Amino acid sequence: MKTAICVLGAAATLAFGLTGTATAAVNAPETTQTKRWECQKPQGKKIKVTWERANGGDWTWLSYVNNCSESKAIRLYFKNTEGITYKRCVVAKPKSTGRKSLTDKYDSISKVTVTNTCSG
Numbered sequence: 801m802k803t804a805i806c807v808l809g810a811a812a813t814l815a816f817g818l819t820g821t822a823t824a825a826v827n828a829p830e831t832t833q834t835k836r837w838e839c840q841k842p843q844g845k846k847i848k849v850t851w852e853r854a855n856g857g858d859w860t861w862l863s864y865v866n867n868c869s870e871s872k873a874i875r876l877y878f879k880n881t882e883g884i885t886y887k888r889c890v891v892a893k894p895k896s897t898g899r900k901s902l903t904d905k906y907d908s909i910s911k912v913t914v915t916n917t918c919s920g
Contacts (some may be wrong), residue, residue, distance in 0.1 A: 833851055834849065835914075836849075839869070840868070840870065841869045841870055847865065847866045847872050848864065849864045849912060850862075851876065861902075863897075863898070865897045866893065866894065866896050868895075872892045873915045873916060873918040874892055875889050876888045877909065877912070877913075878910065888902055891918060
């Protein structure tokens with residue numbers, strides 16, 4: 801019952817526009833994406849990659865949790881306004897976590913993949 805009251809209270813606050821920040825957050829486009837890939841070793845483990853495009857900025861946050869026992873190459877593919885694709889690659893060491901800020905001048909991330917190496 802307490803949860804229903806809290807939800808109604810938040811909805812009422814947003815409906816009457818008493819908190820501009822909350823309204824902006826509700827209406828903001830989804831900018832964070834997460835994908836998971838299976839590890840080759842050990843089986844059953846995964847690498848999780850999350851990326852977030854800065855709203856109106858020229859950079860992208862990249863976070864990862866690599867539960868694999870081998871290094872993984874995280875490839876990000878960016879597209880510019882002319883449709884030309886550019887590639888950035890970040891290496892995730894075995895059994896590690898990390899967060900990186902990637903500066904770019906491109907419009908959107910078109911694809912993210914995880915492979916064993918950055919070459920190719």
